Amino acid sequence: PERTVDLYRRLHPDRAGVVDLDRDPDALGALHDYETARLEEKAAAKRKAAAQADLLRLLGPHRTAALGGERAWSMEPTKRANTDLARLAEEWPDAYAACVTDKPGERIDIDKAYRLKPKTGA
Numbered sequence: 312p313e314r315t316v317d318l319y320r321r322l323h324p325d326r327a328g329v330v331d332l333d334r335d336p337d338a339l340g341a342l343h344d345y346e347t348a349r350l351e352e353k354a355a356a357k358r359k360a361a362a363q364a365d366l367l368r369l370l371g372p373h374r375t376a377a378l379g380g381e382r383a384w385s386m387e388p389t390k391r392a393n394t395d396l397a398r399l400a401e402e403w404p405d406a407y408a409a410c411v412t413d414k415p416g417e418r419i420d421i422d423k424a425y426r427l428k429p430k431t432g433a
Contacts (some may be wrong), residue, residue, distance in 0.1 A: 326417075346421060346425070346427040370384075
């Protein structure tokens, strides 16, 4: 699917106009599938964050947790480079201009009338 999306983006780099899909039997199904996946992804992210909180609570002040005498999980320090683009542009505008570019992209924007709402309760 990722390659197909990339292909459609390359085939149609300059989108314009409106297409009427009233007679296309796949339109509503594709829209529903997209919205369902969006809600599932959002719910999964919440479950993952809750599980992470539980793992950290169980870990307490320790770095590593063991089950049955074997390492089960640990909290490992990480580093990630972070660039202050505003400062770079202000203090070194030539370097900013030479190294920073805008990367155009697209996103699907579902109209509120067609957005699915998460189910409340469980």
